[in-house]
Amino acid sequence: MNPPAGKISPEDLVKDISGLVTLPDVYLRINRLVDDPNSSSTDIARAVSQDASFTVKLLKLANSALYSFPSTVDTVAKAVTIIGTAQVRSLALSLSVASSFEGLPNDLVSMRNFWKHSLLCALAARQLCKEARRCDADALFTAGLLHDIGELIIFNRLPAQAKEALLTVLHNQEEVTVSEAEDQTIGFSHTDVGGALARQWNLPDLLQECIAFHHAPAKARKHPREVALIHIANSLAQLAEVDSLELDDAPPIDPAAWQTTGLGPDIVESVVQAAQEAFDEIEQLFLGQ
Amino acid sequence: MTMAILPGKTDLPPMPPPLAGFEHVRRSWNNQFQSYAARILPGEFYVTRNKEGIATTLGSCISACIRDRVLGIGGMNHFMLPATDFSDLGSLKASNLSDATRFGNYAMEHLINEIMHNGGRRQNLEVKVFGGGRIISGMTDVGLANITFVRDYLAMEGLQVTAEDVGDIYPRMVMFFPATGMVKVKRLRSLHNNVIVDEERRYIDSIKKQPVSGEIELF
Numbered sequence: 001m002n003p004p005a006g007k008i009s010p011e012d013l014v015k016d017i018s019g020l021v022t023l024p025d026v027y028l029r030i031n032r033l034v035d036d037p038n039s040s041s042t043d044i045a046r047a048v049s050q051d052a053s054f055t056v057k058l059l060k061l062a063n064s065a066l067y068s069f070p071s072t073v074d075t076v077a078k079a080v081t082i083i084g085t086a087q088v089r090s091l092a093l094s095l096s097v098a099s100s101f102e103g104l105p106n107d108l109v110s111m112r113n114f115w116k117h118s119l120l121c122a123l124a125a126r127q128l129c130k131e132a133r134r135c136d137a138d139a140l141f142t143a144g145l146l147h148d149i150g151e152l153i154i155f156n157r158l159p160a161q162a163k164e165a166l167l168t169v170l171h172n173q174e175e176v177t178v179s180e181a182e183d184q185t186i187g188f189s190h191t192d193v194g195g196a197l198a199r200q201w202n203l204p205d206l207l208q209e210c211i212a213f214h215h216a217p218a219k220a221r222k223h224p225r226e227v228a229l230i231h232i233a234n235s236l237a238q239l240a241e242v243d244s245l246e247l248d249d250a251p252p253i254d255p256a257a258w259q260t261t262g263l264g265p266d267i268v269e270s271v272v273q274a275a276q277e278a279f280d281e282i283e284q285l286f287l288g289q
Numbered sequence: 290m291t292m293a294i295l296p297g298k299t300d301l302p303p304m305p306p307p308l309a310g311f312e313h314v315r316r317s318w319n320n321q322f323q324s325y326a327a328r329i330l331p332g333e334f335y336v337t338r339n340k341e342g343i344a345t346t347l348g349s350c351i352s353a354c355i356r357d358r359v360l361g362i363g364g365m366n367h368f369m370l371p372a373t374d375f376s377d378l379g380s381l382k383a384s385n386l387s388d389a390t391r392f393g394n395y396a397m398e399h400l401i402n403e404i405m406h407n408g409g410r411r412q413n414l415e416v417k418v419f420g421g422g423r424i425i426s427g428m429t430d431v432g433l434a435n436i437t438f439v440r441d442y443l444a445m446e447g448l449q450v451t452a453e454d455v456g457d458i459y460p461r462m463v464m465f466f467p468a469t470g471m472v473k474v475k476r477l478r479s480l481h482n483n484v485i486v487d488e489e490r491r492y493i494d495s496i497k498k499q500p501v502s503g504e505i506e507l508f
Contacts, residue, residue, distance in 0.1 A: 113479035166484045170346045170462075170477075171328060173317045178480070242459055242476035249475060 010150070010188050010196040013157050020103040023201055024096035026051040030089045044085050045077045048092075057095045057285050058088070064282055066126070087138035094122070094142045097149070098287055106155035108162055114152065115287045116279075118145050120237035121230070123275035123282075128229045128236075131271070132261050135226065143210035143230050144237075145286070146203075150194025150211070154182065161186045177251050179215045191215055217257045228257035236268060240275045305339035308407060316341070319464075322473075326464065329367050331492035334396065336364030336403045340468045346477070347420035347461045348485035349432035350492075351393075351439050354417040354465040354472060355400055355448075357409035363467025364404055368396035369435050371493050392496055393438045401446075416443055417472055418453040419463045424482045432456060460485050 029047040033039040049055055055076055062073035062083060073079050080088050098115050105111075122144030129137040154162050165181040172181075182189035195212030203211075206223045210230040213219045220227035235250040242249060245268060258264055301318050304325050311327075314335045319326045319342060326342035327335045331350055335343050343365040345352055356363025370393050405411065418439055421432035436455045443450055452472065454461065459476040466472075477485075 108483050109480050110483065113482060117478060117480065163484060166481060170481060170484065173319050173326060173328065173344075175321060238478050241478050244476065 008158075010192040011200075013153050013193050014196045014200050016157055017104060017153055018200070021100055024092065024100055026054050027089065027092040027096060030085075030092050034085050034089045041080050041085055042077070044088060045080045048076045048080065048088065054092060054095060058091060060285055061091065061095070061282065064285075066278055066282060083138070087136070090136075090138040090142040094138075094145050095286065097145055101149070101152050104152050104156045106152065106159060106162075108155045108159060108166065109151075112287060114148070116283075117237055117241060118148055119283065119286050120240045120275050120279055121145070121147055121233045122286075123278045124236040124240065124271050125230055125233035127271045127274045128233055128261070128263065128267070131263055131267050132225070132229060135229070139204070139206055140226060140229060140233075143207050143226065144233050146194070146198075146207060147211055147214050147230055147234060148190060148194065149197060150190035150192065151178075153193050153197065154186070154190055158186060177215070189215070215251075217254055217260070224260050228254075228260040231257045232261065232263070233271075236271050237275065239268070240272045240279070243276075245269050245272060305337070305341055308336055308338065308403075310403070311335055311337075319344075322464065322466075324466070329365060331367050331369070331489055332396075332496065334364060334366035334400050334403070336362070336400065336407060337467055338362045338407055340466070342464050342466050344462070344464045346481075346485060347463060348422055348424045348482065348489050349420070349435060350489055351418065351420040351435045351455075352463055352465075353397060353400060353439060353443075354419070354463070354467075355404060355414055356467040356470055357404060357413040358415045358470060359410070359413045360408060361468040362404055362407050362409045363465075363470075364400055365463075365465050365467075366396045366400040368393055369431065369489060369493065370438055371497050390438055390442075393435070393442065397439070397442050397446075414448055415451045415470065416448050417465070417470075418443075418450055418455060419461055419472075419474060421455040422457055422459050422461065424458065424460055424479070425486060426458075 026047065030044055033044050033047055048058060058076070058079055059073060061067070062069065062079045069082060073082060122141045125140040125144035126137045129135040129140045165178065165185045168181040168185065169176050169178055179189040179191060191212050191214060195208060198208040198211045206226050209220045209223045209227050213227045214230045214234055217224065217228045217231040232253055235253050238250040239245060247253065247265060247268065304316060307314065314327045314329060314333065316325055316327045322342055324340065324342050326344050329335050329343060329345045337343070338361070345365065345367045347367065350367055350369040352365050352367050354363070354365045370389050421436035423430050423432045433456065454474050460481055462475040462477060464473045
């Protein structure tokens with residue numbers, strides 16, 4: 001039986017899962033050090049090294065085409081220096097979020113298909129960041145990877161209503177987005193639930209706003225530009241997934257989002273293709289066990 | 290947002306009457322295409338002589354869109370084969386009368402017969418074929434078996450396929466207008482795969498329960 005709609009809030013759902021999904025230790029350690037004015041990049045490198053699996057992934061990523069550094073990055077110390085401490089913090093979250101959510105299974109979408117969209121969004125966001133300039137590509141990457149996490153909570157906690165929302169999208173006479181269908185059947189959407197989790201986890205404001213407002217970029221207060229970039233990246237990730245360059249095949253992009261970012265539809269082709277190409281190279285690092 | 294905005298009833302033209310036998314099919318106004326459209330589920334089909342659309346969502350199932358290109362009468366079906374062992378596509382091809390293909394034959398025959406009952410002429414028929422996606426990885430390719438069946442069926446019937454979008458890894462949303470022959474296909478993201486597979490599986494389970502011999506009303 002479903003809990004009666006309207007009686008449950010996004011915050012209730014997040015409370016329900018607090019024992020099942022937690023932020024990874026390596027992220028929490030690095031987070032404390034980055035915020036501590038007395039810590040050095042040596043301290044951060046040491047914190048990275050304590051997590052063998054993160055260390056391996058970080059070095060592989062640093063040597064991938066995504067960064068294309070001129071020389072081999074063969075030590076953690078070099079990676080932290082060359083990538084930057086705040087950026088390594090972002091990557092600690094990015095590289096562990098898929099395994100963090102393994103405790104929250106569901107029958108509505110395979111984890112691989114779910115994270116595929118998220119990773120394509122992250123890659124598109126990274127590429128958009130390069131086009132838009134003056135923007136932290138690693139933070140945007142993390143925002144892209146996390147933007148739909150509320151979906152995994154809804155799918156796990158409210159499976160019947162979530163399925164009804166997906167059926168509405170499939171069988172409605174008019175085109176309806178998933179978040180509109182969720183609003184209709186549940187009373188709130190994955191953006192509300194994801195936003196509640198980001199607040200509970202005390203994630204940086206940029207991530208909180210990107211997760212909560214990527215379908216309504218006009219609501220962003222502190223980071224309108226980054227939220228607009230994730231809004232665009234979400235649509236372009238869907239194009240990358242269905243291998244199309246027609247904007248009609250993706251959820252509509254708010255014209256104000258183009259304005260806020262100073263970008264236009266002329267970048268669609270290059271961003272979609274860049275995301276598709278990078279996906280094959282780095283999929284294993286983010287989605288593999 | 291989009292679903293809340295519907296023009297008042299007075300703004301809409303009257304819904305064209307359905308042909309006999311299709312009264313149960315769900316139809317409603319579609320703003321995007323400014324037309325009425327029927328929406329069919331796995332196992333259903335719809336034929337019309339009017340200017341209206343027919344829509345469906347396909348995973349590994351097939352929809353044949355067939356119309357008389359001169360008279361504009363046409364329709365769409367939505368089916369798949371119930372057999373579970375598709376390892377030998379060659380034998381599937383060779384045994385068009387077998388139990389496995391019986392439901393495919395029914396779906397195709399019903400659609401073609403209904404078009405001809407309503408005035409369509411065989412020599413005017415044009416066919417477009419959609420679906421058969423491989424939407425679950427690691428399973429036998431049910432979509433490919435369905436594609437193989439429909440191509441084989443149409444070849445044997447001597448009906449020419451003028452357009453197709455089949456196979457690959459995507460579910461599809463298809464809208465077909467028999468009056469003009471226009472088709473709009475939209476590939477869907479994999480978020481929808483499991484829900485679509487679930488619906489197709491329920492359809493297959495329901496036809497498997499039908500007795501093996503005798504005339505079966507499938508629609």
